Each structure stands twice: as structure tokens, then as C-alpha cells.
Amino acid sequence: MRRQPLLTFVLALTAIACGGSSHHHSTTEPPADEAASPTAEEARAFVARVNEDLRRLAVNQQRAEWIKSTYITHDTEIVAARANEALMAYTSQAIADARRFDGLELDEDTARQLHLLTISQSLPAPNDPAKRRRLAEIAAQLEGLYGRGKVCSDPADPETCRDLQDLSNVLAESRDYDELLEAWNGWRTIATPMRPMYQEFVSLGNEGAREIGFDDLGELWRAGYDMSPGEFDAEVERLWEQVAPLYEQLHCYVRAKLSEHYGAERVPPQGPIPAHLLGNMWAQSWENVYPLVEPYETEGDIDVTRALERNGYSSRDMVRMGESFFTSLGLAPLPDTFWERSMFDKPADRDVVCHASAWDVEFDNDLRIKMCIQINEEDFITIHHELGHNYYYRYYYELPILYQSGAHDGFHEGIGDTLALSVTPSYLQEIGVLQNVQRSDEAVINLQMKEALAKIAFLPFGKMIDQWRWRVFSGDIGPDEYNQGWWDLRQRYQGIAAPNERTEAMFDPGAKFHVPGNTPYTRYFLAHILQFQFHRALCREAGFEGPLHECSIHGSTEAGAKLQAMLAMGASRPWPDALEAISGERAMDASALVEYFAPLLEWIQEQNEGRTCGW
Numbered sequence: 327m328r329r330q331p332l333l334t335f336v337l338a339l340t341a342i343a344c345g346g347s348s349h350h351h352s353t354t355e356p357p358a359d360e361a362a363s364p365t366a367e368e369a370r371a372f373v374a375r376v377n378e379d380l381r382r383l384a385v386n387q388q389r390a391e392w393i394k395s396t397y398i399t400h401d402t403e404i405v406a407a408r409a410n411e412a413l414m415a416y417t418s419q420a421i422a423d424a425r426r427f428d429g430l431e432l433d434e435d436t437a438r439q440l441h442l443l444t445i446s447q448s449l450p451a452p453n454d455p456a457k458r459r460r461l462a463e464i465a466a467q468l469e470g471l472y473g474r475g476k477v478c479s480d481p482a483d484p485e486t487c488r489d490l491q492d493l494s495n496v497l498a499e500s501r502d503y504d505e506l507l508e509a510w511n512g513w514r515t516i517a518t519p520m521r522p523m524y525q526e527f528v529s530l531g532n533e534g535a536r537e538i539g540f541d542d543l544g545e546l547w548r549a550g551y552d553m554s555p556g557e558f559d560a561e562v563e564r565l566w567e568q569v570a571p572l573y574e575q576l577h578c579y580v581r582a583k584l585s586e587h588y589g590a591e592r593v594p595p596q597g598p599i600p601a602h603l604l605g606n607m608w609a610q611s612w613e614n615v616y617p618l619v620e621p622y623e624t625e626g627d628i629d630v631t632r633a634l635e636r637n638g639y640s641s642r643d644m645v646r647m648g649e650s651f652f653t654s655l656g657l658a659p660l661p662d663t664f665w666e667r668s669m670f671d672k673p674a675d676r677d678v679v680c681h682a683s684a685w686d687v688e689f690d691n692d693l694r695i696k697m698c699i700q701i702n703e704e705d706f707i708t709i710h711h712e713l714g715h716n717y718y719y720r721y722y723y724e725l726p727i728l729y730q731s732g733a734h735d736g737f738h739e740g741i742g743d744t745l746a747l748s749v750t751p752s753y754l755q756e757i758g759v760l761q762n763v764q765r766s767d768e769a770v771i772n773l774q775m776k777e778a779l780a781k782i783a784f785l786p787f788g789k790m791i792d793q794w795r796w797r798v799f800s801g802d803i804g805p806d807e808y809n810q811g812w813w814d815l816r817q818r819y820q821g822i823a824a825p826n827e828r829t830e831a832m833f834d835p836g837a838k839f840h841v842p843g844n845t846p847y848t849r850y851f852l853a854h855i856l857q858f859q860f861h862r863a864l865c866r867e868a869g870f871e872g873p874l875h876e877c878s879i880h881g882s883t884e885a886g887a888k889l890q891a892m893l894a895m896g897a898s899r900p901w902p903d904a905l906e907a908i909s910g911e912r913a914m915d916a917s918a919l920v921e922y923f924a925p926l927l928e929w930i931q932e933q934n935e936g937r938t939c940g941w
């Protein structure tokens with residue numbers, strides 16, 4: 327379970343770990359004679375039993391998580407925390423028990439599953455039951471604080487409250503500096519109370535990680551990539567260097583445009599960009615400022631949001647359209663239970679975790695998504711993202727639980743996005759969403775700009791979150807410098823700056839879901855690179871020969887077969903094998919991303935001539 331993908335993962339992971347509820351042999355105290363000299367046969371039996379136990383505990387935990395996430399209350403938080411506690415207790419014990427097979431000659435499958443067991447939790451708990459309980463409760467409460475977060479001008483009057491969706495809509499649509507600032511500041515107030523809890527969380531999580539043999543929680547997270555944590559660190563740097571020049575060009579161009587709009591006093595032409603002006607609560611993707619930076623205004627913007635609204639689609643219609651992309655590749659339709667059990671819309675009368683996620687609650691094709699869908703382009707793309715997770719689950723659910731994960735977590739995050747790259751204007755015209763799509767060089771640049779604002783702008787953000795967390799877990803960034811460390815990295819990687827003073831009384835990292843939700847984030851950085859690599863491979867498979875940015879694999883069963891083959895491997899093989907299955911390549915590589923954006927890069931470089939880039 328654990329390495330499950332997604333958010334769900336979060337859950338799972340977060341809390342994950344199994345525990346059990348209940349009955350059953352508590353794991354694994356071996357009979358005395360076995361303890362003396364364990365055999366490979368015993369190791370195989372051990373792994374089989376762990377898979378069985380994990381299934382029981384994880385299903386229980388996922389159900390509790392689902393209920394909590396779709397109905398946040400004091401009680402559902404506690405029930406979910408208890409289920410997590412049980413999973414954590416079981417998993418840590420199983421990891422300890424598995425040590426007796428250390429050094430034994432094992433078959434590949436058994437060895438791999440034992441390895442996956444060790445790295446399966448994103449939040450391992452200490453063995454001390456009181457500490458474990460405390461950790462499970464803090465984890466649930468942190469996520470609860472985020473999910474319930476609201477900003478009220480009159481706390482006594484719910485009518486005056488705004489939640490993340492309301493505030494995000496301000497960030498997306500307003501062009502008024504002060505109004506933006508108010509929404510940006512407002513959301514960050516919900517994170518302040520998380521600060522002492524997060525400090526305790528870090529210390530307990532680290533203790534759990536040390537007990538299962540890692541230096542700290544960050545080292546455990548970096549151990550999930552079929553290479554040493556140090557090698558992984560270097561791998562992330564290598565990929566970042568491949569794409570950083572593109573980001574710097576985009577940053578330079580966008581900064582100049584924002585400076586024109588807001589004035590050079592507010593957006594200094596050579597400094598970092600104020601973090602609240604980029605159309606998104608975390609400045610993680612910038613497509614909402616497209617109107618301010620549009621390359622060719624006469625070309626007519628392709629406004630998918632307007633088209634979706636005009637066609638009167640419901641949230642369910644949008645999910646159906648997403649599914650139809652997958653089935654066009656020859657993949658199976660979603661099960662009926664998906665349509666019965668998913669949450670597509672934000673309930674009017676209760677708090678839920680609106681952050682989108684995809685689930686297989688029973689690890690048995692019990693697929694669901696949980697979203698608060700708004701009828702707009704961003705959510706249309708997110709639907710594809712979530713369905714990518716569901717289709718991964720769909721094709722590996724028959725594997726042992728320990729293999730029910732992505733080849734690595736970046737693969738899981740990249741599947742839906744890969745398909746979404748094929749949601750081109752021509753495809754949208756084909757399915758009747760858009761009419762009269764224009765084709766010209768100018769239209770290409772416009773479209774690429776919009777995509778770059780989503781994909782290239784994301785890259786440094788995707789990297790910096792865990793740069794911060796890895797340092798926090800290692801103690802490099804201490805509790806008295808959480809915010810300072812955060813903003814230093816924001817500036818260094820993203821070239822953005824806080825629009826006002828941030829103090830150590832605040833806890834800005836907590837205003838981003840994955841921090842209180844304890845979801846590792848480097849996966850998204852990797853996914854943003856891998857999705858172009860997957861896209862290039864599938865386009866080749868589909869027989870497409872033009873420039874990469876024009877390809878859509880819609881309708882290609884050849885591409886679908888390749889994709890399916892990789893999904894069905896789950897985590898059963900080291901990830902380079904999975905990458906090879908889909909692309910013939912064994913290393914992650916950003917050259918497909920660079921190739922995809924080649925027309926835009928050339929154009930932006932011309933625009934930036936005479937400008938001083940960087941910050």
C-alpha cells in the first residue's frame with residue numbers, strides 16, 4: 327500500500343502503515359527453530375502473509391480515510407487516526423521481523439517485496455505506543471486543519487467566511503494588487519496553528535524512520551527510487567539543470583509583463599516576483615495570468631473554460647469525457663462503482679478535503695476520485711490527472727499489495743498528465759468542446775505560452791518543497807527557521823518573494839496541502855519531466871511524425887497497449903524496466919520537454935533580448 331500513489335497515498339502513507347485492526351496473528355514472532363536459521367522458503371511465506379495482513383489493515387485504513395476526507399469531524403479524524411495507527415504498528419513490526427532474512431539468498435520477487443515493505447511508509451511511527459498514537463493524531467489533525475481552513479471577516483458569522491476555493495478564485499481572477507494580497511495573506515493564517523504540531527510531527531516521524539534503519543524521514547523518502555538516497559539527490563539535480571534555463575527565460579518574460587501591468591515599484595524588473603501576482607495561491611503554476619502575458623492578442627485565445635461553461639457540462643460530464651480519452655486508447659471503462667462511490671462535487675453542508683485525489687479503497691478495482699470540481703479548464707486537466715492514478719490502480723490491482731504502486735511515485739503522478747498533453751485544440755474540436763480552432767504560427771506560440779505557464783512554471787516549485795522538507799527532517803532547517811528556510815528556497819528556485827514580512831510566528835509551508843498532508847512532493851517534479859518523455863514515446867508508438875507539441879495520441883490503441891503494459895507492472899520491477907517498457911529508454915530525461923517547448927523557447931528568447939534575466 328503504501329507506495330500508493332497519490333494522495334490517497336497520503337493517506338495511506340501518512341498514516342498508513344498498517345495496523346491492524348484486530349484479529350490475527352500479530353505478525354511475526356518466529357518459532358524458535360526458525361529464528362535460528364531462517365530459510366528462503368520462510369521468507370517467501372513471510373512475504374505472502376504480510377501481503378495478506380496489509381490488505382486487511384490497509385482496506386480498513388483506506389475506508390476510514392475516505393470517510394474522514396469526505397466528512398471532516400472530530401470523530402472521523404479519530405477513527406482514521408486509529409486505523410492508521412494500527413497499520414503503522416503492523417508495518418514497523420513487520421519491517422523489524424523481516425531483518426531475520428538479511429543476508430539470505432532470496433529469489434528476486436521476495437527480495438524486492440521485502441525492500442518495498444521497508445520503504446512503504448511515508449510516515450513510519452515510533453514503536454512506543456503512546457508516541458505512535460500521538461503521531462497518528464497529529465497527522466489527522468494537520469490534514470483536518472487544512473481541509474477545514476476558512477478565513478472569516480466576522481468569525482461569528484459563517485456568511486463572511488471564505489475557503490481555499492473562494493480565495494484561490496480571487497488569486498486566479500483579480501488583477502488588483504491589494505485584493506490579491508488580502509486573499510494571499512488570509513489563506514496563510516490557517517497554517518499558523520500548525521507550526522508547533524508540525525515540529526512535533528517531524529520529531530516523531532524521524533524517530534520512526536530511525537527505528538527502521540534510516541537517518542531521518544527525508545532519507546526514507548529518497549530511498550524509494552531503486553538507487554541510494556544520495557544518488558537520487560544527484561539525479562534530481564541533474565534533471566533540474568536540464569530544465570532550469572527554460573524556467574529562467576519564462577520567469578524573465580512574465581516578470582517583464584507583470585512589471586508593465588503592476589508597475590516597476592511593485593514588480594522590480596530585476597528582482598524576484600511578488601508571490602501573490604502569479605494567479606495561484608502558491609505561485610506553483612501560472613496559467614491564470616495568461617491574459618496578462620498573451621503573446622499575440624489578435625489571435626483569439628483558446629478559452630476552454632468558456633467553452634465548457636457554454637456547453638453546459640456538469641462535473642460528471644467532465645469526468646465522462648476524461649474516461650473517454652482512456653477508453654479511446656483501448657483501456658477498460660471505469661467500473662460502475664466508480665460512478666456510485668466517487669465524490670465529484672463539493673458538499674454544501676460539511677467540511678471535506680477538497681484537494682483532488684484518486685483511490686482504490688479495497689485494493690481491488692474499487693476506484694474513486696474525490697474532488698470539488700469547478701467547471702473550468704484547470705479542473706478538466708486535473709480530472710485526467712486523477713484518472714491516470716485510477717488506471718494505474720486498475721491495471722495492477724491483481725498484484726500483491728506490496729507491488730500495488732507506481733514504478734516510482736513520479737510515474738504514478740505522470741500518467742494522467744501524459745494523456746492530458748494530448749488534450750490539444752484539435753482533440754477538443756473533435757469531441758465538440760471547441761469550434762473553429764485557428765491554426766497559425768501565432769496560435770502555436772499562444773498555446774505554448776499557456777502550457778509553459780502550467781508546466782515550466784511548476785518545475786522549481788515541484789523541486790523546492792522537498793528541498794525544504796529534506797532539510798527540515800535532517801535538522802538543517804531548525805524549527806526556529808521554518809519560514810526563513812522556506813522563503814530562501816522560494817527565492818532561490820522560483821525567483822519569487824513574499825509580498826510582506828513573514829515571521830517565525832507564521833508557518834507558510836502549512837498553507838500548501840502536501841505539507842500538512844505529508845505527501846512527498848518530488849514525485850510531481852519528476853512527473854512533470856516524465857510526462858513529456860512518456861508522451862514522446864507514445865506519440866512514436868501511435869505513428870505520429872510531426873513536431874511533438876502537435877501530437878495527440880487520442881484513439882491510438884497501439885499507444886494504449888504500451889501504456890497498459892507499463893501500468894500492469896506496478897512496482898514489481900525497478901523503475902528503469904518500466905520506463906523501458908513504455909519508451910525503450912532507461913534513464914529519466916528532460917529532452918522531450920525541451921523538444922516540446924522548442925518553438926516557444928525560441929520566441930521567448932527573442933522577446934527577452936535586452937532584458938536582464940535572473941534575480
Ligand code: X8Z
Pocket residue numbers: 332333610681682683708711850
Ligand atoms: O496534488 C496534486 C494532485 C493530486 S496527486 C491534484 N498535484 C500537485 C498539486 O496540486 O500541488 C498535481 C500537480 C501538483
Ligand code: ZN
Pocket residue numbers: 332333711712715738739
Ligand atoms: Zn496525483
